[in-house]
Amino acid sequence: MAKPGRKPGSDGEKSRARLLAAAAAEFALSGYHETKISAIVKKAGVSQPAFYLYFESKEAIFQELTDAFREQLFTHVQASLLAPDIQHASLADAIAAGVAGIFSFFHEKPQLTHIGLCLSPEAEAIKEELAKRIQLNLEKEQQMGYFSADIDMSMAAESLVGTLVHFGTTSRLQKEPAERAKEFVQLFLNGLMNREG
Amino acid sequence: MAKPGRKPGSDGEKSRARLLAAAAAEFALSGYHETKISAIVKKAGVSQPAFYLYFESKEAIFQELTDAFREQLFTHVQASLLAPDIQHASLADAIAAGVAGIFSFFHEKPQLTHIGLCLSPEAEAIKEELAKRIQLNLEKEQQMGYFSADIDMSMAAESLVGTLVHFGTTSRLQKEPAERAKEFVQLFLNGLMNREG
DNA sequence: CTATTATATTACTCACCAGTAATATAGTAA
DNA sequence: TTACTATATTACTGGTGAGTAATATAATAG
Numbered sequence: 079m080a081k082p083g084r085k086p087g088s089d090g091e092k093s094r095a096r097l098l099a100a101a102a103a104e105f106a107l108s109g110y111h112e113t114k115i116s117a118i119v120k121k122a123g124v125s126q127p128a129f130y131l132y133f134e135s136k137e138a139i140f141q142e143l144t145d146a147f148r149e150q151l152f153t154h155v156q157a158s159l160l161a162p163d164i165q166h167a168s169l170a171d172a173i174a175a176g177v178a179g180i181f182s183f184f185h186e187k188p189q190l191t192h193i194g195l196c197l198s199p200e201a202e203a204i205k206e207e208l209a210k211r212i213q214l215n216l217e218k219e220q221q222m223g224y225f226s227a228d229i230d231m232s233m234a235a236e237s238l239v240g241t242l243v244h245f246g247t248t249s250r251l252q253k254e255p256a257e258r259a260k261e262f263v264q265l266f267l268n269g270l271m272n273r274e275g
Numbered sequence: 276m277a278k279p280g281r282k283p284g285s286d287g288e289k290s291r292a293r294l295l296a297a298a299a300a301e302f303a304l305s306g307y308h309e310t311k312i313s314a315i316v317k318k319a320g321v322s323q324p325a326f327y328l329y330f331e332s333k334e335a336i337f338q339e340l341t342d343a344f345r346e347q348l349f350t351h352v353q354a355s356l357l358a359p360d361i362q363h364a365s366l367a368d369a370i371a372a373g374v375a376g377i378f379s380f381f382h383e384k385p386q387l388t389h390i391g392l393c394l395s396p397e398a399e400a401i402k403e404e405l406a407k408r409i410q411l412n413l414e415k416e417q418q419m420g421y422f423s424a425d426i427d428m429s430m431a432a433e434s435l436v437g438t439l440v441h442f443g444t445t446s447r448l449q450k451e452p453a454e455r456a457k458e459f460v461q462l463f464l465n466g467l468m469n470r471e472g
Numbered sequence: 473c474t475a476t477t478a479t480a481t482t483a484c485t486c487a488c489c490a491g492t493a494a495t496a497t498a499g500t501a502a
Numbered sequence: 503t504t505a506c507t508a509t510a511t512t513a514c515t516g517g518t519g520a521g522t523a524a525t526a527t528a529a530t531a532g
Contacts, residue, residue: 082481084528090479111308115520125481130521196393202445216467225467233458234467236448237438244437248399251433261430269466270413270422270431279511281498287509312490322511324492333490 094132096122101139106189110140110197140193147187147194148204154183155208159215169224174263176215177242181255184246191246209239238266291329293319298336303386307337307394337390344384344391345401351380352405356412366421371460373412374439378452381443388443406436435463 100121104113115136119129133139158179184191195201213235220231245251245258297318301310312333316326330336355376381388392398410432417428442448442455 080481082526084479084481084526086528088479088528093479109308111306114518124479126520127482127522128480131479136520202447205441205445206447229462229467230458233455234462236441236445237459237462240438240441241434242437244402244433244440248402248433250399250403258430261427262434265426265431265434265466267466267468269462269464270426271464279496281496281509281511283498285498285509290509311488321509323490324512325510327491328509 090132093122093124093128097124097129097132098139098143102143102189102193105140105143105197106192140198143190143193144198144200147190147198148200150187150190151180151183151194151204151208152211154179155211159212169219170263170267173267174260177238177263178256178259180242181245181259184242185252185255188249188252195243195247205239205243208242209235212238241266287329290319290321290325294321294326294329295336295340299340299386299390302337302340302394303389337395340387340390341395341397344387344395345397347384347387348377348380348391348401348405349408351376352408356409366416367460367464370464371457374435374460375453375456377439378442378456381439382449382452385446385449392440392444402436402440405439406432409435438463 097118101113101118104117104121107113108117113136115126115129118139119126129139133142155176159176194204198204209232213231216225216231216234219225220227220229225231241262245255245262251258294315298310298315301314301318304310305314310333312323312326315336316323319326326336330339352373356373391401395401406429410428413422413428413431416422417424417426422428438459442452442459448455
């Protein structure tokens with residue numbers, strides 16, 4: 079990588095993908111402003127102007143990572159939390175499956191998750207949208223008679239989002255998402271006081 | 276504020292305090308790197324070199340704000356959550372009072388809270404310490420027989436921290452901390468399923 | 473084989489901003 | 503007054519880093 083000119087076997091898509099991956103790692107590690115383009119291109123193994131072949135600016139590549147997170151997150155949410163056709167043994171299992179799906183997504187994509195939920199200026203909006211979808215789902219189940227009609231599901235949904243985000247963005251907790259989901263949902267549904275030994 | 280030289284009635288402590296307040300506002304609004312010393316001093320109504328009379332660097336003033344948050348937070352936690360001498364009608368009231376105290380602190384100091392829980396590199400450590408203290412408290416109550424002995428209080432404490440942080444750092448939720456605390460603690464103790472109409 | 477497009481490099485510029493030098497006035501104690 | 507300390511200013515410096523100019527080689531289509 080010393081002489082100018084196109085390299086044999088070079089492929090723009092691969093360079094672009096390597097830049098995206100390197101940027102995700104750097105942003106997640108160091109935050110937006112501490113991340114230098116020079117570090118991204120070094121990690122990706124390309125030169126600085128090559129970066130600008132694929133991305134308009136530092137902001138643009140960050141935005142693309144944020145967009146990717148949002149899209150993947152809501153795809154997961156749609157698939158797991160709101161799927162009415164999946165058969166579950168009980169409501170608890172259904173909710174546990176949904177929570178486990180989101181936990182697993184955060185666990186598998188820790189860098190994107192950190193970018194989307196902590197670093198991005200859109201983090202608040204993403205959390206708000208997540209809360210709304212969860213609230214709608216809980217209210218649907220409420221109308222089906224699973225929960226008492228006088229519970230404020232906005233509070234429940236926001237609490238759930240808080241915990242999801244906490245477990246998804248705290249590195250010391252990013253372990254065994256499925257087990258944690260089951261344990262957490264039991265707590266969430268039954269509370270601290272009404273547990274059966 | 277145009278000519279050089281000490282101003283009549285000038286007082287270093289006041290200038291220092293104004294710089295701290297301005298810095299808290301700017302950091303909370305724009306994040307660490309987007310915050311310029313020029314913006315801080317403009318808001319504080321002093322010149323740039325005056326800043327360096329009171330703080331060694333940009334990092335130093337940020338650290339001071341983080342330290343202030345940590346100290347105030349754990350003072351509140353000590354006072355409200357862990358106070359064994361305060362008499363409460365029930366355990367639920369005791370916990371609700373503790374949660375309300377923390378909610379109120381976040382509500383009263385939104386800028387410091389955002390700095391300490393979101394912006395600071397120590398945010399993770401602060402949350403971890405908070406979780407540990409809450410866990411210890413819950414385990415004490417568990418040993419007193421309030422909760423079933425087989426509950427994993429680490430999970431409960433982390434969930435609680437997640438919700439606390441979410442409610443404390445999400446602007447749209449920073450309203451009526453006392454009411455929210457009561458509502459949330461009821462959910463936390465009784466769960467979604469075992470509520471009495 | 474040539475023209476065009478895609479991919480890449482070295483070497484540079486320009487703005488921005490944290491921090492500093494030099495200097496000046498106010499308060500206070502002898 | 504004089505000397506000293508505390509508080510303040512205008513005007514500057516120097517490093518850093520995002521983005522660019524100029525250029526060169528590979529792939530491919532006519």
